[in-house]
Amino acid sequence: MPEVSSVMPPLVPVIDEVISVCSIKDIDVWTVAAKHIVQFISAKQYTVIVPDAQVQMFAAVTKAPYQVKPESLFIGNLKEKIAQTLTPENQDRVGWYLQQFVKISAVLTHDDRDAVLIWDADTVPLKKLEFINSSGRFIYYKGGEYRKSYFDFIERALGLKRTQNFSFIAQSLILKVSWARELTNALAQSAQLHWVEAVLSFLDKTEPAGFAEFETLGTWIWNHHHDEILISERPWYRNGLSLVGNPLVISQWIWTGLAKYYDFISFEAWDLKGGIRNRIRRAYRRVKLGLEGKFI
Structure with missing residues (x-):
């Protein structure tokens, strides 16, 4: 009889939680995204995770196994502190910064060994997605965005320069909780403050977009856990509203067509504000994808 090994193969990590942060402006997209x-x-x-006053509204349109939780559970009265930090002309960015702190705070409620996926609530997956491969390496999508202020912050706060040639701002970010804790500990150590106050202290107060949680976490992981990750070349699309319209009224034919080309598609509220050049590009993309004339 051949010997049977008693050594168990290493277990591939699973995603312990998918975390999204949303508000009423994106509730229509969320209704579709949650199911997908x-x-x-x-x-x-x-x-x-949603504003406290909107918990009941989201609970009414969000089915199990999803849980709807109030943002105060994670950040208390942080909104006031952010407002006090930003200049008067940037007060409309308070909620934008708040959502980023909520995401990181929610990740930190987990055990260090856990794996958490942060997923943008305005983004709809189109097919089965893999974020941890069979070898246990974490998979990251690439974005094309580049904003100098994000990397100015990272260099001020962490002393890290940009060495990657892509953006981690790609609607999702998978990470080990221990990596997020390393980052927040480094921020706290750098400023000798709680990590949230550290972020606020390193902000350029006059910059409307001075910190990006995905770019900061991604850059930290890229520098400190490079051998544990993979960068995916798989395609995704950002401008869903201008490409195919409101996801609530898109036909199954359109969803099936999109899935042939993309892994996921985002429906960001600002999308329809694009100029004529962007509208022409997207009209061309509809024709290229064979979607022209197929909308409800």
Whole structure:
């Protein structure tokens, strides 16, 4: 009889929680996204975090296994502190910064060994997605965005320069909780403050977009855990509203067509504000994808 090894193969990590942060302006997209996330992203737990006053509204349109949680559970009265930090002309960015702190704070509620996927609530997965491969390496999508102020912050706060030639701002970010804790500890150490106050202290107060959680976390991981990650070349699309319209009224034919070309598509509220050049580009893309004339 051949010997049977008693050594168990190493377990591939699973996603312990998918975390999204949303507000009423994106509730229509969320209604669609939540169903697709559960269908196409395997995880132990699914959570959407919303403003306290909107919990009941989101609970009415969000089905199990999703949990709807109030943002105060994670950040208390942080909104006031952010408002006090920003200049008067940037007060409309308070909520934008707040959502980023909520995401990181929610990740930090987990055990260091856990794996968490942060998923943008305005983004709809189109097919089964893999974020951890069979070797246990974490998979990251690439974005094309570049904003100098994000990397100015990272260099001021962490002493890290940009060495990657892409953006980690790609609608999703998978990470080990221990990596997020390393980052927040480094921020706290750098400023000798709690990590949230450290971020605020390093902000350029006059800059409307001075910090990006995905870019900061991604750059930290790129520098400190490079051998544990993979960068995906798979395609995704950002301007869903101008390409195919409101996701609530898109036909199954359109969803199927999109899935042939992309892994996921985002429906960001600002999308329809694009100029004529962008509208022409997107009209061309519709024709190229064979979607022209197929909208409801």
